[in-house]
Amino acid sequence: MPLVCEAGRAGLSLGGGEGAEGWAAALGRRLRAGDRGAAPAALNLVEDRSPGGREGAAALLAEVSPTALGGEAPAHLVGVTGPPGAGKSSLLAELVSAWRARGRTVAVLAVDPSSKRSGGSLLGDRARIDHDPADDGVLIRSTATAGRLGGLAAPTRTAALTLASAFEVVVVESVGVGQSETEIEELCDTVAVVVQPGSGDTLQFLKAGIMEVPDLLVVTKADLGDVARRARRELEGALRSLGAAQTPVLSVSSLSPAQGIDELVAAIDAHRTGLDVRSVRVRARRLAAVSAFAAEHGERGLRGLGGRRAAERVVAELDPGLEVQALVAALESAGRGTR
Amino acid sequence: MGETLPHRLPEPDRPWVMRTYAGHSTARDSNALYRRNLAKGQTGLSIAFDLPTQTGYDPDHELSRGEVGKTGVSIAHKGDMHRLLDGIPLDEMNTSMTINATAAWLLALYLVTAEENGVDRGALQGTTQNDIIKEFLSRGTYAFPPGPSMRLIADTIAFTVDEVPRWNPINICSYHLQEAGATPVQEIAYAMSTAHAVLDAVRERVDPATFPRVFGRISFFVNAGIRFLEEHAKLRALAELWEALGRERYGVTDEKYLRLRYGVQVNSLGLTEAQPENNVIRIVLEALAVTLGRDARARAIQLPAWNEALGLPRPWDQQWSLRIQQILALETDLLEYPDVFEGSKVMDGLVAELVEGTRAEMAIVAEHGGAVEAVPYMKTQLVESHRERVARIERGELKVVGQNVFTDAGPSPLQEGEDGGIMRVDPEVERGQIEAVRRWRSSDRDAGAVAAALDDLRLTAREESANLMPATIACAHAGVTTGEWAGALRDAFGEYRAPTGVSDAASTSEDGSLVALRERVEEVSEALGRRLKILVGKPGLDGHSNGAEQIAVRARDAGMDVVYEGIRLTPRRIAQAAVQEGVHVVGLSILSGSHRELIPDVLRYLREASGGKNGSDAPTVPVVVGGIIPESDARELLAAGVARVYTPKDFEITRIMSDIVELVAWRAGAPGPTAAATLAAPPRVAPRL
Ligand code: B12
Numbered sequence A: 001m002p003l004v005c006e007a008g009r010a011g012l013s014l015g016g017g018e019g020a021e022g023w024a025a026a027l028g029r030r031l032r033a034g035d036r037g038a039a040p041a042a043l044n045l046v047e048d049r050s051p052g053g054r055e056g057a058a059a060l061l062a063e064v065s066p067t068a069l070g071g072e073a074p075a076h077l078v079g080v081t082g083p084p085g086a087g088k089s090s091l092l093a094e095l096v097s098a099w100r101a102r103g104r105t106v107a108v109l110a111v112d113p114s115s116k117r118s119g120g121s122l123l124g125d126r127a128r129i130d131h132d133p134a135d136d137g138v139l140i141r142s143t144a145t146a147g148r149l150g151g152l153a154a155p156t157r158t159a160a161l162t163l164a165s166a167f168e169v170v171v172v173e174s175v176g177v178g179q180s181e182t183e184i185e186e187l188c189d190t191v192a193v194v195v196q197p198g199s200g201d202t203l204q205f206l207k208a209g210i211m212e213v214p215d216l217l218v219v220t221k222a223d224l225g226d227v228a229r230r231a232r233r234e235l236e237g238a239l240r241s242l243g244a245a246q247t248p249v250l251s252v253s254s255l256s257p258a259q260g261i262d263e264l265v266a267a268i269d270a271h272r273t274g275l276d277v278r279s280v281r282v283r284a285r286r287l288a289a290v291s292a293f294a295a296e297h298g299e300r301g302l303r304g305l306g307g308r309r310a311a312e313r314v315v316a317e318l319d320p321g322l323e324v325q326a327l328v329a330a331l332e333s334a335g336r337g338t339r
Numbered sequence B: 001m002g003e004t005l006p007h008r009l010p011e012p013d014r015p016w017v018m019r020t021y022a023g024h025s026t027a028r029d030s031n032a033l034y035r036r037n038l039a040k041g042q043t044g045l046s047i048a049f050d051l052p053t054q055t056g057y058d059p060d061h062e063l064s065r066g067e068v069g070k071t072g073v074s075i076a077h078k079g080d081m082h083r084l085l086d087g088i089p090l091d092e093m094n095t096s097m098t099i100n101a102t103a104a105w106l107l108a109l110y111l112v113t114a115e116e117n118g119v120d121r122g123a124l125q126g127t128t129q130n131d132i133i134k135e136f137l138s139r140g141t142y143a144f145p146p147g148p149s150m151r152l153i154a155d156t157i158a159f160t161v162d163e164v165p166r167w168n169p170i171n172i173c174s175y176h177l178q179e180a181g182a183t184p185v186q187e188i189a190y191a192m193s194t195a196h197a198v199l200d201a202v203r204e205r206v207d208p209a210t211f212p213r214v215f216g217r218i219s220f221f222v223n224a225g226i227r228f229l230e231e232h233a234k235l236r237a238l239a240e241l242w243e244a245l246g247r248e249r250y251g252v253t254d255e256k257y258l259r260l261r262y263g264v265q266v267n268s269l270g271l272t273e274a275q276p277e278n279n280v281i282r283i284v285l286e287a288l289a290v291t292l293g294r295d296a297r298a299r300a301i302q303l304p305a306w307n308e309a310l311g312l313p314r315p316w317d318q319q320w321s322l323r324i325q326q327i328l329a330l331e332t333d334l335l336e337y338p339d340v341f342e343g344s345k346v347m348d349g350l351v352a353e354l355v356e357g358t359r360a361e362m363a364i365v366a367e368h369g370g371a372v373e374a375v376p377y378m379k380t381q382l383v384e385s386h387r388e389r390v391a392r393i394e395r396g397e398l399k400v401v402g403q404n405v406f407t408d409a410g411p412s413p414l415q416e417g418e419d420g421g422i423m424r425v426d427p428e429v430e431r432g433q434i435e436a437v438r439r440w441r442s443s444d445r446d447a448g449a450v451a452a453a454l455d456d457l458r459l460t461a462r463e464e465s466a467n468l469m470p471a472t473i474a475c476a477h478a479g480v481t482t483g484e485w486a487g488a489l490r491d492a493f494g495e496y497r498a499p500t501g502v503s504d505a506a507s508t509s510e511d512g513s514l515v516a517l518r519e520r521v522e523e524v525s526e527a528l529g530r531r532l533k534i535l536v537g538k539p540g541l542d543g544h545s546n547g548a549e550q551i552a553v554r555a556r557d558a559g560m561d562v563v564y565e566g567i568r569l570t571p572r573r574i575a576q577a578a579v580q581e582g583v584h585v586v587g588l589s590i591l592s593g594s595h596r597e598l599i600p601d602v603l604r605y606l607r608e609a610s611g612g613k614n615g616s617d618a619p620t621v622p623v624v625v626g627g628i629i630p631e632s633d634a635r636e637l638l639a640a641g642v643a644r645v646y647t648p649k650d651f652e653i654t655r656i657m658s659d660i661v662e663l664v665a666w667r668a669g670a671p672g673p674t675a676a677a678t679l680a681a682p683p684r685v686a687p688r689l
């Protein structure tokens, strides 16, 4: 028999109640003002699927929309993806500290798969991303895919776009090989595909054109020596034959003493320079809205709009400054109109 | 001497070395304890160090909080070692030190203490445990990444084989693997694979002519569980495999070097909190497993005590366990016969099964690239085996008398005393040690010599081919502290976080109550707006991960999102993770006895993080605690704002989970369980305090 204390029934649910939307909007304003302490609560809201939660999220998002911000959030959205165990999280630990050393604030959204059988998950990335817990310039949030394909969890895109208002770098880590990194590409300004030496899948997918050429390729575990060098040469060869020789391939080690991290930071920065952030973000929001709509209303809902392409056309005609939830709402009312 | 009979020994064997794993508080207190134990007939020393000493932190380090002098003695420098060994004849004593990541350091302190007392190194006898792989897999007191850790092991072996020839520089441990849930096959397969890895590493660092002697210096530290006949077979299998390894892989031919030498601590995982008096019977039977057959009899034995699952043993409890050994060796006829299992079909059959199984499992480890590379694989296997063991106890398939059968019993008079039947370490010891180490650093040594010794250590560390022992001994001489020695090496080598084994662990087999619980989790998640999310946290230096791992895996299998970062996190990091991750409940696990310091710390950081919004003492997120928590402490924790306290007698994990789900639901104002869920997994009706 456990010992029990019955104090503290709090009534934590935010759903609907008086002032909930005001509270949510206030959270959004805090984020906009750069108050990173508001981020965890904001993420709770963005993940909340209850009707009350969705209303709250809408109120919050309105406060961090490009319209409210007066332009796109300046954050750099970085995607880190690759096969399981490639060394993504360990690399992120190094990247986070390198960015912090340069004075940039960083939010990491780590996505792990859920168990098919139970629906639950073990979120293991956080453990590998060593960081100083006293530093409020770093936030790490783990979410599970809950059975979604595409590499991201349902709220990841909205979460990333929300955090972009308060952090200078927002990184998304997801597991992916082959085609499953489409979503991360749609969302992020810069995508690095991370592979470990000796894992041929990525090379094969790349050669076979199953996988799109990423912005950057990173070979981890450089400390392993020859195998790592060979992996790098093979990837460079494959890129050359695909006519993408300009795509940087970098070699890193996250084991102490870490190697190649400064070069990677520079390559990630270089990719962002000259990028039309506005159009990347507008596209990210629109695709996120279509996918959120599909998650909520299923294929059937999409068909009601005339299919995915049609849905994409609907959002393409809307104000580019609208945030995701507003776009979803627009899709929903378009759906009602056609029914 | 008369005629020799085949079923009798001409002369009874000498008893094994009898030890008691002991040490707590300060060096002075532990010294007094050792002298008393020796007076009671103990024939060797076995030193328990506290967790800061084992992990390379000084008493005033943030992570040492709550652990200084708790589960062992705090040794911060050679002054402490002198006091610890005061008056003990080092040239006659056989001293076993349970020390791993910092083994090279404690060995250096021992050598320097002997030297300063005029005792020759060549006369020293004893053991440093020094097996880092099982630290990554089970025991948790590692400090450096695998590569440099293996180098430290190889260096101590290469050094002692010539300089301290009677020392056992390493005890390859299977003991801790069984304690983490290993099956007999896994236990010996992983220990043998570790032996491989260690011997390969040393081979590169010693002269080939010396190598057979190195092989002969390797000893084992094993476990014996309650299935004592199979356990005895396991030791015979180990002896067979060890000899084969020596001959086949390393070309050792000298019989003397090929003989398996091992020490034992018997199983503690199976010792229960419920009806703790029964544990004495378990301990006796397990002791038989390692003494019955002469061909695989232990060289040294230490036994746990009846109150193992309650808390630390008092001197009297340890005395009782020492008496078990003495009665076995001196009153029974055990030592009068040759091997009693020779020619036994049953024994030979069991041994053959185990040898075959072990070879197959060793092949898998080899495919992963050997023991070092296979750590993540082996860890996951252990978590899975333990999950099976726990599930079988829950289902009643594995009978544990007093716990899941014959639970009706009278109260145990053994627990009636004022101390509740356990030893408690005075919390003031920590403050005293903090002041003492600060004094040592500022006034008791030559700062220049210290800086020079540490500089040299750092340089040596960077030079891969150099042996670290001489520089380490120079540090010990100069008065360097444990934290400074390990700190310099952490700077050079970096740090490491071992795999948790939980992510890849397959799920629990389905049963009705788990399925019902899953439905309830869905229902509550729906009400919460997102999936029920739990953080399982291990604050401080405590490395007991079994409970946290099984809770984490079961929570996932019940449908929750689970954040588990492994052992050795600061309270601040746990609170920060809880907030950033937006979890609905925080579950903390502490078994090492630092709960009175660390749980309130976590609560405080959580409260600060939530801005003290809800006006009560309880943090916004409910916090539950599990582990070795004496009842009076549990009441204090509840008063401080903890919602639930679970201890080993709450062995039904699905029930614990269901209790937590209802706690979250209730806190969030969600509706109670539906009839269906209630039937299959009744929430606990718990008394209000
Ligand atoms: C197994 C074990 C070990 C293994 C640990 C392997 C591992 N990876 O976990 C090994 C052999 C490595 C080990 C080592 C040590 N041990 Co030990 N060990 C035990 C032992 C025998 C069993 C613990 C166990 O795993 N039980 C099985 C699990 C499933 O049960 P559990 O953790 O209790 O969890 C249950 C509940 O408590 C609860 N629960 C626990 N955590 C949580 C968390 C949440 C969120 C919830 C909801 C519930 C919950 O639910 C679980 C389900 O039933 C106990 C004594 C005992 N019989 O309990 C001593 C014990 C805990 N060890 C002890 C000591 C001192 C040590 C050492 C520190 C000794 C030393 N000086 O070096 C070392 C070092 C370890 C370290 N780094 O911290 C002491 C602690 C003394 C104290 N509290 O005052 C004990 C009590 C033994 C004793 N009497 O001396 N140990």
Ligand SMILES: Nc1nc2c(ncn2[C@@H]2O[C@H](COP(=O)(O)OP(=O)(O)OP(=O)(O)O)[C@@H](O)[C@H]2O)c(=O)[nH]1
Binding pocket: A083, A084, A085, A086, A087, A088, A089, A090, A091, A125, A128, A175, A220, A221, A222, A223, A224, A252, A253, A254, A255, B376
């Ligand atoms: N030798 C070496 N090992 C590394 C390096 N980086 C990571 N590892 C190891 O590779 C394993 C996987 O590392 P993670 O960082 O968890 O990899 P990941 O890609 O995030 O894994 P998932 O999130 O599970 O897909 C761990 O055992 C790391 O210790 C490296 O640079 N060198």
Ligand SMILES: [Mg+2]
Binding pocket: A088, A089, A090, A124, A125, A128, A173
């Ligand atoms: Mg990862």
